[in-house]
Amino acid sequence: MRLFFNYTLVGLTQGMIYAAVALGLVLAWRSTRILNFAQGAMAMVTTYVAETLLEHSVGYWEALVVAVAAGLVLGAVTERVVIRPVESRNPLNAVIVAIGVLIFLEASAAGIWGSQERGFPAPFSVIGYTVGGSGIEFTPFNLFVILAVLAMMGLLMALFRFTALGLRMRASAFSPEVAGMLGVRVKRLLTLGWALAAGVGALAGLFVAPSVFLFPQNMDEILIFGFTAAIIGGLDSPLGALVGGLVSGLALSYIGGYVGSSFTASGAVLLLVLVLMVRPSGLFSSSQARRV
Amino acid sequence: MAGIVADPDPVAPATTHAADPAGAPPGRIGPAALHRLRLPTQPLLRHGLLAVIAGAACYLLSVQVSSFSNFNIAEVAVYTIVIAGLALLVGGTGQVSLGHAALMCVGAYAYADLEAHNPHIPLAVGVIFATALTAAAGGIVGAAAARLRGPYLAGVTLALGLAVPQLADHYFSSDQGISVSFTPPSSVETNHWLAWICLLCALIVLFLIANLRTSRWARAFSAVRDDEIAASLAGINVARTQILGFVISAACAGLGGALLAIGDLGATSGSFPISLSILLIAGMVIGGTGTLVGAVWGGLLVVYGPIWLDDVVGSTTSQLGVNLPSIVFGALIVLVVIFLPDGIQGSLNRVVSRVQKRLQW
Numbered sequence: 001m002r003l004f005f006n007y008t009l010v011g012l013t014q015g016m017i018y019a020a021v022a023l024g025l026v027l028a029w030r031s032t033r034i035l036n037f038a039q040g041a042m043a044m045v046t047t048y049v050a051e052t053l054l055e056h057s058v059g060y061w062e063a064l065v066v067a068v069a070a071g072l073v074l075g076a077v078t079e080r081v082v083i084r085p086v087e088s089r090n091p092l093n094a095v096i097v098a099i100g101v102l103i104f105l106e107a108s109a110a111g112i113w114g115s116q117e118r119g120f121p122a123p124f125s126v127i128g129y130t131v132g133g134s135g136i137e138f139t140p141f142n143l144f145v146i147l148a149v150l151a152m153m154g155l156l157m158a159l160f161r162f163t164a165l166g167l168r169m170r171a172s173a174f175s176p177e178v179a180g181m182l183g184v185r186v187k188r189l190l191t192l193g194w195a196l197a198a199g200v201g202a203l204a205g206l207f208v209a210p211s212v213f214l215f216p217q218n219m220d221e222i223l224i225f226g227f228t229a230a231i232i233g234g235l236d237s238p239l240g241a242l243v244g245g246l247v248s249g250l251a252l253s254y255i256g257g258y259v260g261s262s263f264t265a266s267g268a269v270l271l272l273v274l275v276l277m278v279r280p281s282g283l284f285s286s287s288q289a290r291r292v
Numbered sequence: 293m294a295g296i297v298a299d300p301d302p303v304a305p306a307t308t309h310a311a312d313p314a315g316a317p318p319g320r321i322g323p324a325a326l327h328r329l330r331l332p333t334q335p336l337l338r339h340g341l342l343a344v345i346a347g348a349a350c351y352l353l354s355v356q357v358s359s360f361s362n363f364n365i366a367e368v369a370v371y372t373i374v375i376a377g378l379a380l381l382v383g384g385t386g387q388v389s390l391g392h393a394a395l396m397c398v399g400a401y402a403y404a405d406l407e408a409h410n411p412h413i414p415l416a417v418g419v420i421f422a423t424a425l426t427a428a429a430g431g432i433v434g435a436a437a438a439r440l441r442g443p444y445l446a447g448v449t450l451a452l453g454l455a456v457p458q459l460a461d462h463y464f465s466s467d468q469g470i471s472v473s474f475t476p477p478s479s480v481e482t483n484h485w486l487a488w489i490c491l492l493c494a495l496i497v498l499f500l501i502a503n504l505r506t507s508r509w510a511r512a513f514s515a516v517r518d519d520e521i522a523a524s525l526a527g528i529n530v531a532r533t534q535i536l537g538f539v540i541s542a543a544c545a546g547l548g549g550a551l552l553a554i555g556d557l558g559a560t561s562g563s564f565p566i567s568l569s570i571l572l573i574a575g576m577v578i579g580g581t582g583t584l585v586g587a588v589w590g591g592l593l594v595v596y597g598p599i600w601l602d603d604v605v606g607s608t609t610s611q612l613g614v615n616l617p618s619i620v621f622g623a624l625i626v627l628v629v630i631f632l633p634d635g636i637q638g639s640l641n642r643v644v645s646r647v648q649k650r651l652q653w
Binding site (some may be wrong): 029035037054082085086089090091092093095096097099101102103104105106107108110111114115120211220221224225228229231235247260262263264265266268269272277280281282 | 382389437439440441442443444446447449450452454455458459461462472556566570573574577578581611613614615616617618619621622623624625626629630
């Protein structure tokens, strides 16, 4: 029972991180219908930016703001410069471009910062809380991660639901032509969508780094599990990303704990297949992926 | 090609061939100019003749160059096989697999494990066993994949690409993997023998796929890719066609994996990371998805791209210099996809046909 409790807590924190990665993928997917495979690499680069600032004795919160800002810029520049030329073509071409960006960013990071692992600080204690005299697998930093991801998700939902900008973004994702005819500057909003996606990713990168260390490939595996979460959630719903993240975080934590850590990726495959057998386009998908 | 005379009636052979799955001009497996040469119009004969010519050319090349180059040639042949199979899936039935290295991993471990238990088994038997086993695994993946589309399929195959090497490590005890022995006949140098085996396999696979592309199965593939509902109205079993695509593609990957295990003298999960799956997809798109020659370009790119970039821009003197080849490689992938959307072979075909039009052939 105690073990189950700890696996659940680990799963919740992991799930929130997967949800943040998934949310970034969902934002990029909503705006351009492209899977951003470079999302993890972008987050890695912004984490390195924060790490460099921290080394120069800048405070954690200032570094966090700069990292997120760097993410916004990186996302916008990527969309504007390399994704836009292939947006209207075969979706596979956009995937390859994103993969090219991934290789470029990982190699550049290795070139600039080196490929050895670096530690990355957490703003709160990473020593577990004590309940009833014994420690549990839940730290103040985990609590902060969960609250921060929830707050970010709430802010984005408010942006989409209650602001004119959010309405325009939803309109241009839903029907680019009609939105364009009504005077929405669709292309600009696509860039904004990618910027937001990379900003969210930058936060995820900062939250991951304390536990997996910082190196050029540190987001690769997390991106795959975030991708799993996004797909389970239905790819175009932020709420779906949250639920998908929690479901995959918990499932993978139980599988890793009870079955063995060699089976986490197989667990992700199984989870994907099970969910998609029941709902072929994810739990919260609003539009059908299959054209009929 | 000097001995072959230009065909005075270029239209005649074209009409006898079935539609090409990728929408390129029919029946054509080489540059457009090849099509105008007097080759047999019967697909079997035509492809057989081309395979024999290519085989002779490869043999001549192989005996000319060094042992080390022969190892690279073997690798090119292996990746050509895998990319041709991948292109049959992506360009044929329109299903994306981002975990093809996992299928190669299955082939490699199947060969290595069979050899570990039966040390005296002939190489050909082992390779065929590995190919068949991977094809069966592909059938299972294909059955699940037949329900999934686009990004959902991409997600499942990507997770599979992570899962299979993990499982291989778990069940085959260690990161060292299983070692494989490879003993060529005493009169032939090891890497030459390896290159010949891989080239022979590649030619057989390309020959079979070239024939498949003129068959009714290829037409069923394109029908399913372009419009599933129309295809099923026309009496095509969509799910079965998609599974068949996965089985053939997996067989190619398994064969490639087994050959790679032979060349590397062992199967290790570390040889089949997610990044290899992604590199295969990149090689396929940059080579040109629609054509078989595109797969050869893809194989050349996957093997020689890093080597060539290392020679040109790499240096070991600084941290940046060590990583510069990969930086340029990433940038090149982006640039090629933006400026040559049909890949190398697609662009070559376009240039050739434009020149022909200019010259009024």
